Amino acid sequence: MYYYSTRNKTIRVSGAEAIVKGLSPDGGLFIPERIPVLNAEEQEELLKLDYPHLAARIMSLYLTDFSEEELLTFTKAAYGPGRFDSCDVAPLRKAGDVSVLELWHGPTCAFKDMALQILPYLLTASAAKCGETAEICILVATSGDTGKAALEGFRDIAGTQIMVFYPRDGVSDVQKLQMISQAGGNVNVVAVNGNFDDAQSGVKEIFSDASVREKLLAANRVLSSANSINWGRLLPQIVYYVWTCLCFRRGGRLTHGQTLDFSVPTGNFGDILAGWYARRMGLPIGKLICASNSNDVLTDFIRTGVYDRNRSFRLTVSPSMDILISSNLERLLASLSGDLSLTASYMEQLRANGRYQISDEVLRLLQAEFSAERVSEEETFAAIRSAWETEGYLLDPHSAVGYAAALRQRRPDTPVALVSTASPYKFSAAVLHSLGAAPEADGFASIDRLQEITGIAAPIPIRSLRGSAVRFTEAVSPSEMRRAVLDFLR
């Protein structure tokens, strides 16, 4: 199977190349030339597979330049015991009428582990397949969780270096400490004096800067991306949507002809887009509910067809969703419209004016599969409180945004699954506040207090953060990011 750029069909690469390159040279994202469809019989076949086997099977449909056995060695290593603290990898729980898909049982306690535990294997193997001998330098812009998950995935992986930029005031105490205390000989972490969009734009600029590429090439190095613009990030995420449908089937909770809705707390549109691929593969998925916090650019877009980032950026209690430019949307627009010059023109309008409007036809297609909800800060707190008080289920603020959206959009006779993206202990202060408890002095005091109140133990990776030494203190302005990269990779 080949992949092409969302902006130009003649830029066509193999799966391995798409993963090594990350971004297409014209600034577009790589998308598969077609989406493999699984008929009912083939879906039945999958029922007997455990998570690593399912992941290898699904990924092999898209990465035809890898064998299923090869992929299985990766998925077993990435999702095996010792990496994830649940043998299901992605366990399904209940919070009243809402089923909760917990994607935070990996080493960094957020759903980014689902992709970033396996990406290093995919990337180094892809580089080998492409005959790439240069050292791979991963640049990451993070809204909090990607950075840590990428650092954990790539640390001390031979033939790679990784550098992470995070918005200085845009991440939680725990997220920040997780990153600045990162171990590993091939890692670097730098704060950006700006928000996530500044960090992401800075990284994108470095990627398209020919002089940076030349300098690195002279040192036998190439840049690659671990952000969700990389197909190698998106692909492993399709698996847990398939997994959830299969779990429902196995448990007799989804009869033939019935569909399952998903509510997805959304930022860069990567998680929910993976759900869309699963839907197009023929899995019994109904609506994909795009849940946003008060950075509600996607809510307006899905409801009106106008994407307009000209609005104030808000720091919220769900910082990993504080995003006004949702990069992965480009993939959906290219696939829905089938018109790549139109897609390129939308992206050019977005760059130049911060705004574009899709045609009525594309809007109709979009609304047939997606709906959207905006959840305010107060509604987020209320959702955490009511899920805990009425269902005994403890949500983190991101998942709470999805939970509130799921309850609003619930349809009779259609079950709904919430894609839960982080452990509540990554955001203890906000969760405590929601439960009506007094604020604590710091992140660790909040963790202790939350454990006392709820009787639920914090995950081990979070408990063991206490007392870890800070290794990285550098802070730069967005315009200094290029220099910081060249210094690190000297």
Ligand SMILES: *Cc1c(COP(=O)(O)O)cnc(C)c1O
């Ligand atoms: C990254 C992240 C999201 C948003 O996911 P996207 O793929 O960017 O839409 C939501 N919640 C948490 C906890 C995250 O880390």
